[in-house]
Amino acid sequence: MTDQEYMKLAIELARSATGQTSPNPIVGAVVVKNNQIIGMGAHLKAGEPHAEVHAIRMAGEKTKGATIYVTLEPCSHHGKTPPCADLIIASGIERVVVASTDSNPLVAGRGISRLREAGLTVETGVLESEALELNEVFFHFINTGLPYVTLKSASSLDGKTATVTGESKWITGDAARHDVHKLRHQHDAILVGVNTVIADDPSLTTRLTGGGKNPIRIILDSTLRTPLDARVVRDGEAPTWLITTSKAEKGKVAEMEALGVEVVVLTESLTIPEILKSLAQRGITSLFVEGGAEVHGSFLKAGAFQQLISYMAPKLIGGKNAPSIFGGEGLVHIGDAVSLQIKDVSMVGEDIRVIATPR
């Protein structure tokens, strides 16, 4: 097989652990000798061994003179695990093929130079764009210090998220909702506005057959209107953080905290940049924003999202007062409209799913 084919395998190994490794990147590694695969591995969970460690362990004694394909530059620092570069050198591997370098300031080329200084042949850039795409969340977080934000909307074909009376269950079908739960599983946190909590009393948990990881539930609620008996407060299924302001009534803050809810008091107004910075400081690297219209409107206005996933059902609801996906004042001039790049259009059950990124 060619370098590309072995790297493709390493990329698929990495991809298999999507959503499991936060705040670490997903990484895959394959060890090859005389065109035989003698070891393979993926990083499965932060704090556990890196992909290279799994692959080299599997190869055992045979690593002498072998080649390792790894989707991310081998680390050169002591994080929660020892540096992979040293392990690769000690294993007798002679050639290292890397897909993408690691922009983590702790690594950033040091892994590759350490390997070259030890006399190993190092090639980079094999299937680099696929590998970068694999870790766009990790690299965004490392490079900006902010969570990678995905806006998710579910609407009728005419863009309504509920009828004029607020009825919304359900607009999209089971397949689309299952797809959404897979996305919830992959995210560190899910965010909705307090109006969605009042209207839908959602659980915001991941309900997949075979289980799934529940994201941290984040409710934007500047004056603490979240009902004390809301599911997100009472069900104990996942952590819930209420992002509020000093306008929140002190007694209610205490009641929420007594119920195990974390109340995060930011300054007067809840600006999106301030919210994102505060969430990043709390270790949130990927944020799934499920709405509603006011929240989506504020992320749009702030231009603070990296991806939009829009589910549209083949239904028409109409009504000039029925809510649409993006509320708020909206952008005044057509020239200010946020232009997107359509990355994917597919059918999910009866519904259309569009994935788009801001240009």
Ligand SMILES: Nc1c(/N=C/[C@H](O)[C@H](O)[C@H](O)COP(=O)(O)O)[nH]c(=O)[nH]c1=O
């Ligand atoms: N109304 C629809 C949605 N509605 C999404 C709401 O914002 C809220 O997240 C839901 O009520 C989720 O509740 P829970 O977490 O499942 O208990 N989302 C969808 O994907 N399709 C729809 O038809």
Ligand SMILES: Nc1c(N[C@@H]2O[C@H](COP(=O)(O)O)[C@@H](O)[C@H]2O)[nH]c(=O)[nH]c1=O
């Ligand atoms: N997951 C991963 C790497 N992750 C790199 O190491 C950092 C985490 O180090 P630690 O805290 O020790 O797990 C992470 O931020 C990223 O820069 N590196 C690799 O060589 N292989 C792997 O499989």
Ligand SMILES: [Zn+2]
């Ligand atoms: Zn490592």
